[in-house]
Amino acid sequence: MESPAGPGARSSLTGPQPHETGLDSLQFGEDIQHLISVPPENASSFTALLELPPNQAVELLHSPDSSLRSRNVIEAHQQKPYLEPHFNAANLMFPTNSGLIERAARFSVFAGENLNNITNNSPETSSVPSNSSANLEKVVKSEPAEPESFLNPLQPLVSDPTTVENGAQNQRPVKRKEREKKGKGSTKKSKSSANEKSEDGEKLPYVHVRARRGQATDSHSLAERARREKINARMKLLQELVPGCNKISGTAMVLDEIINHVQSLQRQVEFLSMRLAAVNPAIDFNFDSILAAESGSLMDSNFHSMAMPLMWPEVQVNGNRQNYEQQWQFDALNQLVWGREDDSYNFITPENSLLSYDSSANSASLRSNHLKMEL
């Protein structure tokens, strides 16, 4: 019988680890934790539904084939909602939380896809699972590359060796999609025709999975939807960054604004470098003298304050007009930087901090006072 064998095999898989608490983590938002809070129930019915022998599931889980793996992960997720995403890890978790399992069970696509794959009786649909898994993998592989901690629906599929945080942060792609789907209204029109019981019902009539109303149950569209959501999340960030994009609706217009912004910034860099090139080469000498005097403490943000005292003695010694100009240029640069409080540009502030000049610690403070008065 399947049912008794199921829990037995599952418990063997769980091993000594407690369920639901020792979950490996990936970076997911706290809203995922809502899913975790479903009370655990008896999950044995699910394998009965799937009629998949657990040992076969285990074997599939540990199979080296990567395309199979993702599907197996999803399938194992159906058996056990919490599954550690690392494929090579031996500590697979199989907590008994059938509330989530049943939610997962509603995704006929996964059930159908896995079953199709496993039972090998649907050559025409096999392309779809492979596509979707490829999509999932592709999508999922781009996850670790991102620098920001976005909400990643498909991250569990990546073998992500991140730190083990609290167990509630582990995620499954299926659950995430479930939650996202629930977030959307049920009035979403689906591309494919399948609404209720999927077409998998024809091949495997005992799969009682239900799709959400008005939504496609095709794994293709699920993956696409996940991808689209990711893209939309990032586009929102971009919209906030680029000024004037908040009111615009529509990806194409927003992209227009972004393109304009990037182009204008690049052009500004060109013009500014031209402008700096037009300046007489004195500025370079100044840097040279600063850095020569400084010699190595450039890491200090107040490097200029240290350089200035060293330069002041040169003023008395040297009667050269050119030299004076250089000294004054530096002095005035400092002056400009911390004298210009009325300047509304906020770009002045990094210069303030970087070139801050501690006049009290300097013997030439008198002169700086003159400068201040002058300004």
Added chain:
Amino acid sequence: MRAPQSIKQEFLKKWILGLQLCDFAKQNMSMLERKKAIKLSADIAIASTRNGMTCWSRALVAKASRDYGDKVLVERMLASESEKLKKVSSIGLIAPNKWVIIRSKKILRKSRRARRVRSSVPQSVLAKSIAKKMVKKRTQVLKSLVPGGEFMDDISLIEETLDYIISLRAQVDVMQTLAKATDLLNERAKVQAQVGHLALAAESTASPTARLISDPSEAFFKQTRESPQVTRHQGHRSSS
């Protein structure tokens, strides 16, 4: 999110180092060459603040290293950097098979365009396809703008654009500040030169206080402070 202040500071430090490494003392430096050197050092500096984490920074370094003349500067600038950037500057960015993929995609796209099939689809689907085409066109343009964008998929393209915009803004801010500062310095230098002339002229005729100023660097300010006195003196003299 990284603090913009820290980006700007890091960029300024690295840029100054780069400008130093640039040999500005060469005689044949036309303005265009100077501009190129400045721009190159700014680009490498802003790319190195990213430390090789982002694709655009690596692509920027790779592009700069392609030309041999600039490669020397790039390598010198990145001498203290992480291994990733050094590797990028020596090896280059993309494996040849990626170029093959991109080229084949372009061919596919052209063939699709050539196949002008009048598809009789319902209105809603037509609108969607038009919108998709617009978005596709714009993502193409964005890919051409962001360095190394050709090799990214949509999702990472948007992330890279995000990072790129932030870094570009920091770069522009710092360069703007420097440009304004140098303009002001030049202005002051000019004014000081003029006043210096005045000081020299005034010294011969002016009050003893002006003569006490031994070095012309103080003359500027002493003069401006005491010019009312001087004129008063002169006024007195003329009146008396």
